[in-house]
Amino acid sequence: MKITVNVWRQKDADAKGAMVTYPLESVDEHMSFLEMLDVLNEKLTIDGEDPVAFDSDCREGICGTCGVVINGIPHGPEVTTTCQLHMRTFSDGDVIDIEPWRAGAFPVVKDLVVDRGAFDRIIQAGGYISAPTGAAVEANNIPVPKADADHAFEAATCIGCGACVAACPNGSAMLFTAAKITHLGLLPQGQPERDSRVIGMVEQHDAEGFGGCTNIGECTAACPKGIPLDVISRLNRDLLGALRREAVGS
């Protein structure tokens, strides 16, 4: 099928960007969206033009590296990662707009590539359990109710792609932050650091320039892993409790 793509081209972080139009003559419906961009890049390279820079790595929907805004929707019309979106979703003659994640805390590096280092810094602010190597107790000495383990797992499937931020009108990273709070907060191992974790991570979230959460829910609608909105409620409860305990000094 024939497709026309309008792609955001921006030389580097400081350059001014613009949409550039490229027609594609023979797109196979079984191609993934990124394979369609590979085909475009092969053509651009042969023509001596600069290929479109975009991030991708595993191409099986788990590493979280890829992600572009397709016709205004992060990762496009299906609830999946960009690499798992296939051209059979589109029709012959379609015009597709392709842009990078748009958020102040995710500056553009080049074309469709953005810097998501802010996510790593949020994790550094407490998104872990301090478990020095070698000091662990026998694994089955820490039983975890299956329901909690399953719920924690569900939250832990976040791939850190940033679609939640790109989808949010406020540019908030609350779904990402809350998924980690939920994953670790549901487990017995996560209890000792539960208060410091939520306070540290939320402070870092704000310091990175992500916006506040106003419970719009665009994040969960765009999330390729289906992280539910209620993780944010859990974060809010944890945060209020932690701040209260910090205030009264207990």
Add this chain to the structure above:
Amino acid sequence: MTTTPTADSFHVVGDDIRDGAAPTGPIERRWDDRKFNAKLVNPANRRKIKVIVVGTGLAGASAAATLGEAGYQVVSFCYQDSPRRAHSIAAQGGINAAKNYRNDGDSIYRLFYDTVKGGDFRSRESNVYRLAQVSVNIIDQCVAQGVPFAREYGGLLDNRSFGGVQVSRTFYARGQTGQQLLIGAYQALERQIAAGTVEMNTRHEMLEVILVPDADGTERARGIVVRDMVTGEIETHTADAVVLASGGYGNVFFLSTNAMGSNTTATWRAHKKGAYFANPCYTQIHPTCIPVSGEYQSKLTLMSESLRNDGRIWVPKKQGDDRPASQIPEDERDYYLERIYPSFGNLVPRDIASRAAKYQCDDGKGVGPGGLGVYLDFKDAIARLGRPAVEAKYGNLFDMYARITGEDPYSEPMRIYPAVHYVMGGLWVDYDLQTNITGLFCTGEANFSDHGANRLGASALMQGLADGYFVLPNTLADYLAGSPFEKVADDHPRVVEAVQQVQERIDTLLKINGTRTVDSIHKELGHIMWEYCGMERTEEGLIKAIGLIRELKNEFWTNVKVTGVNEELNQTLERAGRVADFLELGELMCIDALNRAESCGGHFRAESQTEDGEALRHDDQFAYVAAWEYDADGEGRTPILHKEPLEYEYVEMKARSYK
């Protein structure tokens, strides 16, 4: 006049090598003895010692976190935009550990035995035993970090069985075990970054290792040259030791289940500086991947081996039967694995399952486009367990399959075909995980050490974390006890030389300005490798492949087109550098495969098979690790083979049988 070269004209034989760090004595005591005899570094001194770790997958992130926690100054590098994205994240099925929670007769000894046998007697007993011992600590460590493994209703950990074994020892987190383990290691790493013990450099690619002779003339690995992939800046980093945890080289085949960026550059650069490359031809072709759909295809997707627990593999009995699966009656289906291997059935090891699928397709019984596929059918499992139970176990895999193929695996069987998945070969290391270059260590898939000629399922995650959390921190300390070494000046001739080499290579790549894209050459290399150095190899084919690769290498260096400049984010330049190294590695793989005139594990030489088509080893001639030294004078054309003899004191060497 041209003459056909003989198989042994492609290399020369050097001296045998020995694993100088290998302990002796009763096997169950060896690791404890090695740890006890290893020198220690006093905590106050650790702050003065710097260690470079390249790669942030399971092996790299766990090592960096543990070394940082111990108090060393760690400098960590990854090519991805975050350490959390390393390709360990894509491992699906699980991680083995000899916990014997099922009370089904498992033990450290049995895990050791299964792994040595599964590796077709081409791995070291001491290493494998240590791996089995440490496996139990890994599960404890990961649970303490909050890794959400699957649990039973009583709150205890669940297990499942995996290919090549008859016990249930695999711990898992739905179909995303690698993701959960990597996130655990990543979080431990981020904790150390916050504590200031680890300096993280993302979007940096290692392009050279720096060797510096000490006062006695011993060449030591003292640093690396990296390229900042955003600015193009070439940086040097020096340290007291260098650890390569840079993953496997399956992308030499272009199409594989590896990530787009997975590459051999770090290990290949080290090889060209003198590190031996061991058993490069040992490639794991995974039996259950989604078949290729078109020429544009950029990668292949694995369907976890765990699916073979409940899915049944079959082809139509009749050649060229193009009826839909649902219209082929039971008695016209051949469940060939169950038929040929009644005791292991669908759970035979990967190499056997892959080859069996190839034979069915070669015999004209393959299904789907081009006849390159076999069915993996869940009809019986759904009838027996109910759809919800199947969904709970494999839901995400079924979804992935549906998304990629546009077909519903709940109502029609999956089509699968083998694909390159993992490499058992890698840099040669001793028991301490040190390469033959002093101070250069190598862990995880990047080394060759534990899997022999075939890796069992759920053992890669085990090895990566064993190396990073438990083995390397002990053995590296023994080496570092002699440090900090004399500081290497930024203008040391060896540093300047390494930077110059990197710079010249980049300049050359950018200047060629030919007519072929990097990907088109990479694809061509992949076709050559798959055809002649894939599931079945022959002397004739391998000699042909070496010739083709040499021509292609020449084509690359005279006719490749790399657009743009160095001083920017230039993904074409990144790929060009990696493909240049794949071309050289591909040649060495073929030379290794040509030398090994036997079949073992994932390496199948058509000339060496039993009457019923099973792999036939020649232990009298090939019970050794093939460690290759780069032939610097001949630009790699005639590598030097060093043999490390393998001895089996505990497990009797015999033909594997899964019948």
